[in-house]
Amino acid sequence: MASYLIGYTIIGVLVIFVVFSVLVKKRILFGNTVSVQKIFGHPLLHYSLRRIGSSLISIALAIIVTFFLLRLAYPAQATCLKLFAGNHVSEDLFKLRCDTWKEEMGFSGSVLQQLGTFFYNILPLPKNICRTDIVIGNGTFSYEIYSCRAFVINFGTIYNLPGFPDGGFVIDYMLPRMMTSFKVGIIATVLELGLGYPFGILMARYQNGIFDKIGKTYIMTIDAIPGVAYYYIWMAILCGLFALPRVYDPNNFLTWLPIILTMGFTGMSGIGLWVRRYMVDEFNADYVKFARSKGLEEGRIMRIHILRNAVVPLVRTFPSAVIGALMGTYYLENIYNVDGIGRAIIVANSSYNSSLLVAVIIVSALLSVISYLLGDIVTAMVDPRISFTS
């Protein structure tokens, strides 16, 4: 009960906050109070609200389409057969388990009812979810509710997944794996940025020199060769030549290295390309030519003028790089056998857990919305020329 109260209070406060700030912005409330206008009528706040609002619509659309695709690709009865029809399951027990599962996953009722349940489950309304199981007694079956938990978003439960208890909650599956992916991904992101920036700066500084040519060739090669093939080349170099371990082990940092280095060297090329492009643009800008003709020394032009301006468009990518690390990578996690979130789509598909698929879509969509929004906000903070008014 307490969780409901807290949940609905938070939602209520958020709704009131949004309505209040919109009213303040329209100058219906506190139209003349400068301090209130400054906080609740801040352009950045309203820009964020608008962005979140419009992207929630496209997320909702994506979810509806996914819902129908999943209902078509995973028909309830067929999925049930694949999940529960083992060798030693009697007809009655199978039917009972299937019905329980359908109830639990929102497969009961008409399609519209199902869609309603589906949306109720993923809308951030507090709800209490109990997972039920069937206990086999002396010739009779009985339901047993063996744990209840308060959820804000209910992604459902997972069955038939190797290494995960039957009837476990999706969120329990996802969170630790997101952490696994994040730990590896964030180090790789730092490496990408740490290598990519100097790489791009050097290429721009000695434009058309030998370093620039080598760098451009490297970037082009990475763009051209298929990702999978390219990852295997790195595997051959790192694990064959430098004898790094080939299978990931969460407790041994040495086994993380091939993944981190592969991601770092791959991601570096993209960052380097953009850094170079922006820097070259700035090199040819009028204000730089002016500074140079006035006799400002080259190092100072670089530090004070070019780098500061060239970094602005790149700052936008920081939040998405960091948040993107939460969703892992498809290929590398498969190649190095990392039990991360990047593999979840494949694992979910091969074990017929559509609930996990939905969860991955929703989480990745929400994260991408947040990262784009943060990217805009960070850009506005770094660049004084950008304002969100009008």
Place this chain on the structure above:
Amino acid sequence: MAVKNLNEKDVEKLFREVNENDPRLASSVPVEDKIDTNIKDLFTVVGSSEEKSERLDSAPYSYWRMTFSHLFKNPLVIVCLVILGILLFFTLFGTLIHYYPPLTTNVEGKVIPNPTPDLINMTKFGDPSNNYLLGPNSRNWFGVCFSGMGAFYRGQDMWSCVWKGTQLSMLLGVTVAVIDTVLGILIGSLWGYFRWLDPILIEFRNFVNNIPTLLLDILLMQFFQPYMERYGFLIIVFLLTALGWLGLAGFVRNQIIIIRNREYNIASQTLGSSSKAMITHNLLPYLISVIVTVVSTAIPGAISSEVGLAFFNLSFRVQDGDITLGQILTKAVADQTWMRYPYLLIGPMAVMAPLTVCFFYLGLALADATDPKTHR
């Protein structure tokens, strides 16, 4: 002060002094006489010609000739073209030169359902007890596919598999690139030109971006699985083009929005050009270098996408007799055996890497060459 006190007489005197002291003028003929005598020899009257005055006498300029001369000045382009030529030659004729028909296929390229043992032995190499692991030799130039690649591949000649795979990969790459480009340019130019389309397509793009492509491919493949045997090629083309055009369309849209409001376009519109004429005569020619680049990088892009699909077993099914480069590559490196027998990776990679890199480089070089700014 001295200057102020000079009167006209003083100035004249001053000039005379200067002239007299100038050695160049001291013993010369008066200048006027010289001009008068020579002026008639220097010029002849030719009259006026209406035709000649209308003609523009600038250096002859042909856009495509400049493009190609610019392109072939780059030695790397020649190297890439030679490599691509060799690869294309082997793709088309490699199976005629040195070929052990892989997968015991029949004439139509489909797998024979129950091949006789003789037929199987005719095309199997390597030692079954050693998982068919056999490195490159005089007969199997790329080695032999080992048993880890699955029942259909094991013991097959890698060289034959690779070139058969390249045939399908190339065909797929070109088809997908053509469809993507046509759709992308068509939709992209409409998207950029008609403002009312913009919000609709932007929402569509946001919506698509919210669904992971991999998941979409998985779900679509579940529907199409029963039809793979008959319509395999069409299905894979559909999978790759279903959303492939969106990136290009967005790109064209951005370019068109940038140039849409330039003066020459506003002038053209004011003079009453139709929308069709605006797009085909004013906007698209301006984007030709962009479009050429995109087309040529779309081919390696499609080949790469197929490798991605093959990695997740979403590509062609080998039991239907369809081999692609992506399948061979991902199958060959599926377990760790290739670390001890690198020929498994080197064979397919020796074709895949030059193919994609050369196409890609050619695309970038074409982009430079087709840009009129570089022609001066």
